[in-house]
Amino acid sequence: MGKESNTIIGILAGTVIGATLGILFAPDKGIITRQKIADExxxxxxxxxxxxxxxxxxxxxxVVNHKDTFDNQLETIVSDVSYKAxxxxxxxxxxxxxxxxxxxNLQKTS
Incomplete structure (x- = not known):
């Protein structure tokens, strides 16, 4: 999941930077540009x-799925050990x- 989250963060950062640069170079008044930046x-x-x-x-x-799987495996192991015991x-x-x-027999013969 580390690679996936880094990719998402990179895409979002690129989008923000691109949108901000696009707005900054647009021929609008300062107040409109600032509003566009705030909206973006x-x-x-x-x-x-x-x-x-x-x-x-x-x-x-x-995590929940792995916990359930672990619990089931542990229960199976405990059951198997019990039967073997x-x-x-x-x-x-x-x-x-x-x-x-x-x-x-030894006591009888002695």
Whole structure:
């Protein structure tokens, strides 16, 4: 997004500079030229505010989407780990039962 915002700022700056130079070299009276400059400055200010709002909304949307994706992935990982832990516990319980049986047999023979 850095390149995109730099491009937008460059375009806006070029537009403002071009419009200002065009107005300054126009054959109008000073008061009319100043009014045109003020109007163009207000227009560019409004465009910049709109662009900034749009950029903020897109960044917010992207962050929310990535957060949701991360939350889903984390939930999947926790669920997978839980199932694997259950498998490990089951295997250990079976091994323990086998060892108890072997120990019981060893105690009988001793």
């Amino acid at each position: 400055a207000q227009l560019q200010k409004d465009r910049l505010a709109h662009t900034a709002t749009d950029l903020k909304d897109r960044v917010t949307s992207t 259950d498998d490990v516990i089951s295997t250990l319980e079976k091994k323990l039962a086998i060892l108890k049986a072997k120990n019981k």
